[in-house]
Amino acid sequence: MKLKVQTLDAKAKGDIDLNDDVFGLEPRADILHRVVTWQREKARGTARPTRERGDVARTGKKFGNQKGGGTARHGNRRAPIFIGGGKAHGARLRDFNPSLNKKIRALGLKMALSSKVKAGTLFVLENVELKDAKTKALQAHIGKLGLGKKILVIDGEAVNDNFRKASANLVGINSLPAVGANVYDILNADSLVLTRAAVEKLEARFNG
Structure with missing residues (x-):
């Protein structure tokens, strides 16, 4: 499937082809529930x-x-x-040390990504690079994009340093590198923002 790509200034930057095997699945509540329960229990201390x-x-x-x-x-x-x-x-x-099959965990992440596509709350940006780590400037960009209150931003290898610093003072914005993408944070966000690099990393993660 194709999705529009934008810049932080809300300008069009072409399209991107999303892999249907990753972003085009039909979400199942039982799979998502199992993965989220496993993830939250793993976070508990002894x-x-x-x-x-x-x-x-x-x-x-x-x-x-x-x-x-x-x-x-x-x-x-x-x-x-x-x-x-x-x-x-x-x-x-x-x-608290539950176990869950790796295939189920991978399937849950695919379904979480697919659920955002289906709900129309997945946005793809060219990148999240900022010239300066200015919170006010980033807040203006987010207002133009219309992303909602709770936003999860997933970048490629690492989150842009200026973006990470600028977003640290904004309530409701969470940023992760692609390797940290997880079902709970994706479902908990109103909007999911992926960079081109993040899409490539996620697709390679499942195809590799």
Whole structure:
């Protein structure tokens, strides 16, 4: 399929042929849901456990007499009521390390890209090069393009340095190199902006 290419100044810069195997798939909610769930769970840190009375190295020998001491009877220093004893009802180990087939992950990314094409919220720019890292100038360019509030910009090998600096102060703009393209960020954005270099990198990623 063909899509118009623009510059940051919203001027036409010809067309680009998008690979139907990457940008022309029919999105499936179940595949996208699986990939997003996997991605968000992988981002979670391990929930660390606490040591309960069975994990503490203290004596289990009965100390003191059963009666006559004026205190409660105790038979184990590992009990939670003692300093150095195990914690009662402590946190358990929870390790979030789900697995998902590479083919499903790749298919999910293709479907995420295709969903933006289908919704008409995929924009292709010649490049995102700025002469100066000026936030105000970048804000004017974005206003001309009419990209919406939440924008994801994906560049080629690396994001243009001036663009990255200028966009850092703008709320709702996220920029990534092509290697960092992921399903969650794409679906979470109102508009997806790809440079020509990004399109080439993404297509090569799947065809390679």
